[in-house]
Amino acid sequence: MEISAALASDLASLSQALDDPESDLETQLRRLVADIQHAVASYLGLRLTITLRGAEVTLTARERTWSTTDAATSLRLPLAAISPAQPGSHLVLYAGTPGAFVDLAADLSYALALGPATLSLDDDLSDPVSESGIAGLDGQATINQALGVLIERGYTPESAREELSRLADLDGGHLHRAAESIIHSSTYGNRPSEIEPDSGSPQADD
């Protein structure tokens, strides 16, 4: 499995957020890949997407052999089937041999008592994994820091999200840019045009 320095760094940073010396995301990822390789000899890579409050963070990991072998099959597992995950969270596996995931899909369906349409075979071949890494992390960090700035200014979490969306709409829908603007204003004191929460609107959220 390709673990770039950037991916290792992101995994280490996320592991720190767990504050548990027994939990290391890189180790867990390597164990999962090893287990999949034992079960599926032609395994090529995976894409794990976690959806939180409508935002996606996607971890991708691919084998070096994928550069010389085309993915011939894929298996998509909605994470809500195995854990309390938000809709949209899913795992997609790729392999180089047609039908390589048939046994795994059958065992997962039986073990989890899944309906016939829950798992998807070969629906993700047009969207393969291009490189190993984690997408969406930096964007989420900026947005959450901006929400923190707004909360400190007196916005409730709900009205802070509304305000961030409103500012993004003023800027052609660029949520990340709006968040950066809010953060910049907190550091340098120049606030973007906004409605102060104690000057009449927005309404209380409780």
Place this chain on the structure above:
Amino acid sequence: MRSGSVDTDQQWPRFGRRVAPLGVHGVLSLPLLTSEGVLGAMNVYAHERDAFDEHAAMVGELFAVPAAIAVQNAHVLAQTKRLAAQLQAALTNRATIDQARGILMSRIGCDSEEAFARLRAISRADNQKLHLVAEALVDEAVRRARARHTAP
């Protein structure tokens, strides 16, 4: 591996003596083989002595093949659960930590790195996990914000 009578089988003197009074006399043990090696074993027990013959061993070996695949697939499921749960928890904690950074940036006018350093300092000083420090900070700021909205 087969044993017709474990209580008298010299291969497992202690095991045989303990299980025989429970009514276990016949044992058929089959390796669960994969391309990577032995994954485990499937052990079948019988009350009768000499219950398992060559035919039983052959049938058992046929069952052992899909059993090994099922065990491998169970490992994939278990490890997927573990990784997904930890990644989700890490992202949730990180969101709280980033919101706390934003709160400090607004409160004291520092940048993101200094805000994070202050959170880490509080975490060490109070011997409390970083995400719990962040959670407390965010909860306190949210309480104040909600009080402003609901005050007459």
